[in-house]
Amino acid sequence: MQAESVKYIFVTGGVMSGLGKGVVSSSIAKLLQLSNQKVSCVKIDPYLNYDAGTMNPIAHGEVFVTEDGGECDMDIGNYERFLNQNIPKSHNITTAQIYSRVIEAERQGEYLGACVQIIPHVTDAIKERIRNIAKTEDLGVLVVECGGTVGDIESLPFLEALRQIGWRKVQKMSFSYMLHLHHLLMW
Numbered sequence: 001m002q003a004e005s006v007k008y009i010f011v012t013g014g015v016m017s018g019l020g021k022g023v024v025s026s027s028i029a030k031l032l033q034l035s036n037q038k039v040s041c042v043k044i045d046p047y048l049n050y051d052a053g054t055m056n057p058i059a060h061g062e063v064f065v066t067e068d069g070g071e072c073d074m075d076i077g078n079y080e081r082f083l084n085q086n087i088p089k090s091h092n093i094t095t096a097q098i099y100s101r102v103i104e105a106e107r108q109g110e111y112l113g114a115c116v117q118i119i120p121h122v123t124d125a126i127k128e129r130i131r132n133i134a135k136t137e138d139l140g141v142l143v144v145e146c147g148g149t150v151g152d153i154e155s156l157p158f159l160e161a162l163r164q165i166g167w168r169k170v171q172k173m174s175f176s177y178m179l180h181l182h183h184l185l186m187w
Contacts (some may be wrong), residue, residue, distance in 0.1 A: 006134040010180045011145045022075030024181070025145040026082035032141050033083055039141040040170045041079040042091045042133060043072070044126075046147065046154035050096040051089075068094075075145060090133060095154055111137075118157050126161035151163050 011025045025041055032039045049055055053065045053071030064077035070089020079087045102125050106116045114121075134142045146162065148155050166180060 001180060006131075006139050007141045008130075008134075008165060008179070009141065009143045010166070011143065012159065012162075012180070013146075013149055013181050014182070021145050021147070022073075022078045025075070025143045026078045027173070028181070029079065029143045030082045030143075032143075037140045038138065039083070039132070039143065040085075040091065040137055040139055041075075041083070041087065041143045041145065042093060042130060043075045043079070044146045044155075044158050045073050045092065045146065046152055046158055047096045048095050048154065050094060050100070051092065073147065090129075093126070093129055093158075095157075098129070098157075101125050101129075119160060122157045123161040123164060126158055127165055130161070130165065 001168075009025075009028060011021050011028070013019055013021050022043070025043075029039045029041050045052070047055075051071045052073050054059060055063070060073045062077070064072050064074050066072055066076060066080075066089045067086045068088050070092060072089060073093035073108075076087050076092055079091070082186075099122070100117060102121050105111060105121075105125075111121065126178065130142070130144060138164075144156050144162065146155060150159065162180070
């Protein structure tokens with residue numbers, strides 16, 4: 001399946017972190033899997049760390065180690081347990097990974113001397129990473145969870161990239177290919 005025909009479900013949160021976006025994402029993916037869809041999950045962690053390996057487990061939670069050696073957010077472990085499939089480390093995307101890719105591309109001259117900016121260069125790198133996962137795994141549906149809160153300044157490039165993916169789907173008249181689920185706590 002081509003990356004353009006993949007259906008995306010984007011899960012974001014409100015003004016508090018740790019409200020269960022990972023469990024919601026895992027549950028949605030499991031329901032789709034039970035409906036014979038080829039599905040996987042991606043976790044975006046907008047923090048500036050390269051991975052979760054050196055983060056304080058008391059503040060951040062357990063570090064989940066993938067089969068291919070990735071030190072990832074614990075939601076990757078939820079995805080594996082719910083879907084009963086290995087999730088590779090490429091499915092955990094952090095700001096540091098994206099910025100490293102953009103800086104590397106700039107140093108190699110890929111931007112042809114342009115002033116490297118958040119939009120389009122960083123957002124394009126985020127979209128490329130998400131689309132490559134969908135394409136290389138030949139997925140029907142990709143559930144993308146954006147960690148943290150929508151108020152975190154670090155998450156803004158990711159939210160913009162997800163908006164752009166959705167907008168491109170709308171422009172191509174494929175309304176049924178993108179769903180944005182905003183998960184929040186109600187009192």
